[in-house]
Amino acid sequence: MSELHNEVxxxxxxxxxxxxxxxxxxxxxxxxxxxxxxxxxxxITASDADLKKAENININLWxxxxxxxxxxFFLVWLKLRPTAPPTPDAAE
Amino acid sequence: xxxxxxxxxxxxxLPTNGLDYAILAIYFAVVLGIGFAARRSVKxxxxxxxxxxxxxxxxxGLAFVAANLGATEILGMAATGAQYGVSVVxxxxxxxxxxxxxxGLVMMPFYYRSxxxxxxxYLLQRFDKSAHLLSSILFAFxxxxxAGVNLYALSIVVEALLGWPQWLAIVVAGLFVLAYITIxxxxxxxxxxxxxxxxxxxxxxxxCIIGLKRVGGWGGMTDSLKSxxxxxxxxxxGGTGIGEANPLGANWLTIILGLGFVLSFGYWTTNFAEVxxxxxxxxxxxxxRTPLIAAFPKIFIxxxxxxxxxxxxxxxxKIGMAGSGLTYNDAIPYLMQELLPNGVLGIAVTGLxxxxxxxxxxxxxxxxxxxxxxxxxxxxKTGKPDAYYLKFGRLxxxxxxxxxxxxAFIASSFSNIMGYLQxxxxxxxxxxFVVFIIGMFWKRASVKSGxxxxxxxxxxxxxNYFWIYKQGVIDIPTDQGANFVSAIVGFxxxxxxxxxxxxxTAPKPEAELAGLVYGTTAPGLEEPPAEGDDAWYRKPAxxxxxxxxxxxxxxxxxxx
Numbered sequence: 001m002s003e004l005h006n007e008v009x010x011x012x013x014x015x016x017x018x019x020x021x022x023x024x025x026x027x028x029x030x031x032x033x034x035x036x037x038x039x040x041x042x043x044i045t046a047s048d049a050d051l052k053k054a055e056n057i058n059i060n061l062w063x064x065x066x067x068x069x070x071x072x073f074f075l076v077w078l079k080l081r082p083t084a085p086p087t088p089d090a091a092e
Numbered sequence: 093x094x095x096x097x098x099x100x101x102x103x104x105x106l107p108t109n110g111l112d113y114a115i116l117a118i119y120f121a122v123v124l125g126i127g128f129a130a131r132r133s134v135k136x137x138x139x140x141x142x143x144x145x146x147x148x149x150x151x152x153g154l155a156f157v158a159a160n161l162g163a164t165e166i167l168g169m170a171a172t173g174a175q176y177g178v179s180v181v182x183x184x185x186x187x188x189x190x191x192x193x194x195x196g197l198v199m200m201p202f203y204y205r206s207x208x209x210x211x212x213x214y215l216l217q218r219f220d221k222s223a224h225l226l227s228s229i230l231f232a233f234x235x236x237x238x239a240g241v242n243l244y245a246l247s248i249v250v251e252a253l254l255g256w257p258q259w260l261a262i263v264v265a266g267l268f269v270l271a272y273i274t275i276x277x278x279x280x281x282x283x284x285x286x287x288x289x290x291x292x293x294x295x296x297x298x299x300c301i302i303g304l305k306r307v308g309g310w311g312g313m314t315d316s317l318k319s320x321x322x323x324x325x326x327x328x329x330g331g332t333g334i335g336e337a338n339p340l341g342a343n344w345l346t347i348i349l350g351l352g353f354v355l356s357f358g359y360w361t362t363n364f365a366e367v368x369x370x371x372x373x374x375x376x377x378x379x380x381r382t383p384l385i386a387a388f389p390k391i392f393i394x395x396x397x398x399x400x401x402x403x404x405x406x407x408x409x410k411i412g413m414a415g416s417g418l419t420y421n422d423a424i425p426y427l428m429q430e431l432l433p434n435g436v437l438g439i440a441v442t443g444l445x446x447x448x449x450x451x452x453x454x455x456x457x458x459x460x461x462x463x464x465x466x467x468x469x470x471x472x473k474t475g476k477p478d479a480y481y482l483k484f485g486r487l488x489x490x491x492x493x494x495x496x497x498x499x500a501f502i503a504s505s506f507s508n509i510m511g512y513l514q515x516x517x518x519x520x521x522x523x524x525f526v527v528f529i530i531g532m533f534w535k536r537a538s539v540k541s542g543x544x545x546x547x548x549x550x551x552x553x554x555x556n557y558f559w560i561y562k563q564g565v566i567d568i569p570t571d572q573g574a575n576f577v578s579a580i581v582g583f584x585x586x587x588x589x590x591x592x593x594x595x596x597t598a599p600k601p602e603a604e605l606a607g608l609v610y611g612t613t614a615p616g617l618e619e620p621p622a623e624g625d626d627a628w629y630r631k632p633a634x635x636x637x638x639x640x641x642x643x644x645x646x647x648x649x650x651x652x
Contacts (some may be wrong), residue, residue: 004217008138008145008207011478015144016135017279018374024151024283028290031122035115035294035439042111042435050433055305059298060435067294067439 023083029074036068104252104425112438119291119442123272123449126283130276137481140277141461142209142372147279149378149630151286153385156369157393158285161292162451163444164245166397171420173401174411177317177325178650179340180401184394185643186352191360192383192390193636199361200370202532204379206607209371210458211364211524212466218531218600218608219542226543228466230520231364235459236492239452240499246448247500253425253441262500265445269453270493273460274486278372281450281457285369288446289389295436295443296396299424302431303403313399316406328650341570350576354583358525365458377625380632387639391646400424452496460489519557522579523549526586533610538597541590549586556581 043061051058106112134140172180208214212231216224243262250261272280307313317325324330324338331338334345342350360366360383370382404423407430410416411423418426428440464485469476473484527545530537560566561574568574606612628634 004213005207008209011136011138012145014136014478015139015146017133017139017144018146019133020135021133021143021146021279022129024286027122027126027283028287031118031287032290032294034118038111038115039435039439042433046433050435053433054302054431054436057302057305059302060433063294063298063436063439066297070290070294 023078025074025078029071029078032067032071033075034071036064036066036071038064039067040064104422104429105255106253106425106429106437106441107434108254108437108441109434111434112441115435115438116442116445119446120268122287123268123284123446126287127272127276127280130280130283133279134277134482137464137478137485138209139279140482140485141457141465142368143277143279143282145372146374147282147372147378149373149381149385151282152369152373152378152382154289154389155282155285156366156382156386157389158289158292158447158450159365159369159454161289161393161447162242162454163249163447164242164451166292166296166444166447167245167249167421167424169394169397170401170404170423171412173398174405174420174423175401176339177321177402177405178328178398179338180398181328181394181646181650182347182351184390185646186348187356188360188390189387189639189643190352191356192387193639194357195361195367195370196380196382196384196387197632197636199528199532200380200383201376202608202610203367203371204373204376209465210462211362211367212462214608215527215531215542216466216470218605219527220539222540223527223542223546224466225471226546227524228462232459232463232467234520235365235455235462236495237499239455239459239492239496240503242448242452242455243496243500244503246445246452247504249425249444249448253428253444258504259501262497262504265449265452266493266497266500269449269456270490273453273457273493274489277485278368278457278461281453282369282372284446284453285450288443288450291439291446292443293396295440296400298436299427299431299440300396300399300403303400303427306431307403307406313402313406317402320405320409326650328647337569339570341568341573342576346573346576346580350579354522354525354579355576357529358521358579362524362528363521364462365454368458368461375622375625377622377630377632381630381635384632384635384639387636388642391639391643397424400427403427456489456492456496459492460485463488463492515557518575519553519578519582520546520550522553522582523547523586526583527590530587530590531609534594535602535605535609535611536594536599537590538594539600540597541593544593545586545590548589549582552585553578553582 039060041064043058043064046058046060050060133144136144138144169180169183172183203214206214206217208217212224212228215227243266246265247258247261250256251258272284304310304313307316314326329344332340332342332344332347334343336343340347370379373379373382401420401423404411404418404426408416408418408426411418412420424444428437432440464481468484468488469481473480523546526549527542530545531542557574557578561568561578568577602612624630
């Protein structure tokens with residue numbers, strides 16, 4: 001048991017994930033902001049056929065705005081609580 | 093107002109346009125981008141296989157949900173909703189939630205503190221090499237099989253919805269998964285799962301809203317279903333008295349014990365594809381919170397799959413029967429085709445494809461870990477430097493993806509055999525849970541009892557299913573009901589054999605059990621709590637019991 005322990009502890013010490021892995025909030029925020037804009041525009045320019053198909057709900061508009069809000073939420077969260085800067089020891 | 097079923101003459105082909113394909117293309121680009129961007133964080137094998145045990149709890153928690161939220165799950169649970177109605181909630185509220193909470197509150201301290209890197213590695217520490225090797229090999233085979241089945245299912249859906257030939261879908265999706273996991277490792281898989289979680293929500297929520305409006309709201313839908321299928325279709329427990337007939341073919345006892353206890357605990361607490369997400373968390377508190385954070389979305393996801401299933405059952409009263417041209421599995425694709433305009437349709441297609449790829453990636457990224465750490469590094473090439481295992485891990489990831497592509501092609505010509513194999517492997521999960529629970533809570537359980545418990549439980553579950561049920565020795569109405577009973581039989585047989593073997597063989601020395609078994613502590617394992625982890629909303633006990641109470645409350649409106 002202690003052998004496994006030492007091995008994993010040693011690997012944890014050398015691991016680079018904590019120091020170098022980017023923050024996923026940036027990707028979620030970015031992707032959903034882009035999707036939000038695209039789908040919202042599709043909602044603004046929706047045809048009558050589109051509206052009729054979706055039971056007269058402008059679903060592109062609402063989904064687009066919802067996705068945009070989610071994207072902005074992640075970007076604002078990232079801005080307010082940025083990732084802790086890597087400790088000098090971990091950054092090579 | 094109900095739409096006639098004849099509109100399906102053109103099949104389920106979706107009216108996708110350039111806008112939808114643009115949305116899909118952006119997603120595929122982002123998936124690859126995540127893989128490349130994660131590459132620079134992979135320095136050791138631990139980074140590649142377990143993200144260096146350093147991810148925050150909300151990321152691992154959402155990945156924990158998403159790893160299970162594969163498209164086979166989404167389409168399958170919508171199908172269950174269309175076929176059995178509200179009964180589908182059992183798979184979530186009594187099936188998943190108690191098991192996830194148990195994993196977080198009770199089992200995770202043993203898993204995480206002992207620093208094992210996989211579920212089989214725990215068996216090696218607690219029992220012996222035979223239990224370890226048996227579970228490692230079976231897990232590796234099952235993971236490739238399930239990854240291949242996911243890929244095959246993807247190709248069927250893509251062919252129906254987008255008109256791509258099956259082989260093209262298999263190869264394209266397989267190569268994307270190959271690229272992003274081989275390059276970025278588990279971090280890349282987990283990040284993509286988090287992304288997929290949100291995309292699939294963005295796909296299912298609009299579908300539920302429009303679907304409900306189409307059938308006259310919740311009230312209109314339940315009225316139609318009650319008049320077509322009877323009151324029990326809208327009740328969780330109606331008709332589940334012992335001896336009563338219900339479409340599920342199970343009574344309250346087999347639901348609670350078979351599904352709720354044995355099957356679900358086996359799946360959620362010992363399936364490495366799930367547990368791996370928690371083991372990659374940054375500290376014990378985050379590891380414990382991983383399944384607990386996952387429990388909350390899990391409670392509500394059932395509505396997002398049940399509602400489309402039930403809406404489809406209203407719109408196509410003959411769904412799943414001969415002559416309708418639609419199987420239960422077509423519920424969600426059918427609604428996408430009927431209700432979603434271009435734009436949201438692209439999001440929905442992207443969500444489904446993302447879910448298929450994530451389901452496959454979760455299996456491949458757990459397969460490569462078990463194959464490298466548990467099989468290769470322990471029995472084939474021991475004692476090599478870490479860089480060797482990292483390189484080997486990348487190689488075996490590629491081999492694993494290619495093997496699942498091969499499995500998908502085999503599945504496309506022999507789908508019966510695949511179904512059979514899946515049933516076979518599912519019986520292995522049951523004794524895994526009994527061996528874990530006894531191993532973790534009973535110090536005396538001997539070294540040899542592990543492998544015998546695994547073998548006895550698997551055999552008993554299979555004998556019950558393939559002989560007693562299939563040959564009609566006792567009468568169980570459905571496959572589903574027989575599954576529940578087989579699980580209980582396997583659990584009991586495994587437990588009895590473990591106790592008997594223990595009585596006749598030597599226990600493991602107490603010193604070697606430190607930190608692995610309830611009531612033991614290993615010196616030096618306690619880590620100081622991280623800053624902020626003492627906040628009330630991060631207390632595992634509060635989160636866990638909160639999820640249990642919430643799930644119980646959800647049952648109330650469907651039980652009165």
